[in-house]
Amino acid sequence: MNMRPYFLIALSVLMLSACHNSETGNSGLLGSKKTDILIADMDTTVNPAQDFFEFANGGWIKNNPIPGDESSWGIAQLVNEELYKRKLAINEDMVKRGVRNGLEQKIADFWTTGMDSATIENQGSKPLQPILQKIYASQSRSEMMGDVAQLHTMGVSVLFSEGVSQDAKNSNVMAYSMDQGGLGMPNRDYYFNKDARSTKVRQEYPKYIARIFGLLGEGDSVKASKRAINVVALETKLAAASRKLEDLRDPYKNYNKMAISQLQKLSPTTDWGAMMTTYRYTTRAPRDGTNWTYCDLDGAGANAGLAFDPAQ
Secondary structure, X not given: OOOHHHHHHHHHHHHHHHHHHHHHOEOHHHOEOOOOHHHHOOOOOOOOOOOHHHHHHHHHHHHOOOOOOOOOOOHHHHHHHHHHHHHHHHHHHHHHHOOXXXXXXXXXXXXXXXXXXXXXXXXXXXHHHHHHHHHHHOOOHHHHHHHHHHHHHOXXXXXXXXXXXXXXXXXXXXXXXXEEOOOOOOOOHHHHXXXXXXXXXXXXXXXXXXXXXHHOOOOOHHHHHHHHHHHHHHHHXXXXXXXXXXXXXXXXXXXXXXXXXXXXXXXXXXXXXXXXXXXXEEEEOOOOOOOEEEEOOOOOOOOOOEOOOOOO
């Protein structure tokens, strides 16, 4: 029996069915038809040879104008907005549940405290006073660096920034890293550039710092201004010792791996061992014999915290 005619008829029916599904937006067994987001985001009225960015992204830009309360807008902001909505729902749900123990209570208390703007305004800088008084009481370099280390554990990057992250040349281990920092303005250029905008910002910056001192309780505006000048002077010295932005683009020059003992020789006026104790970082040697950093987050010994050696 010749099956060819039946095969052709069946093939014709399938082709007609596929055409129908395509026209109605239903692709049958293949599932519903989806919009190609790459094409939807394009602006095909633009000549790609003249402005490829606008050609590739113009459609998205037109359909997603920058909100009035934002200075920029993009995919990252949209993702953050979605995360903010989810976090808001979680926090408010924890408050509604009223559970008074465990993680749910911590979340609810944290949210309630943060949203209590009346209490926050009434307290002013009072919660900061114990920290500030400890700083004011420091009489030596070692005491000051102890304060610096303590502030770092609170997430305040005083004088320099530091932390534990993957080793830039060996992603299998985690390393303690230090980086330039301590500047109140965005980067070193703000302290030295001579253009009109940088000069204006530099002139206004001490006034801003003086206002901060006033908010912290310094009622004498003259003293606040003098303190502000001292802060700017210190930051300018830090900026002068900082690498320029273009130099920071070279990852090899930024990578200067050494043992803590070497760091101590490089900077002998700071007790880096004491700093590491405050940070609760301890150093150990992995199987390859090189130095790397272990972070004991709980302070409970060599097996606590994060075991950064993947082999363990």
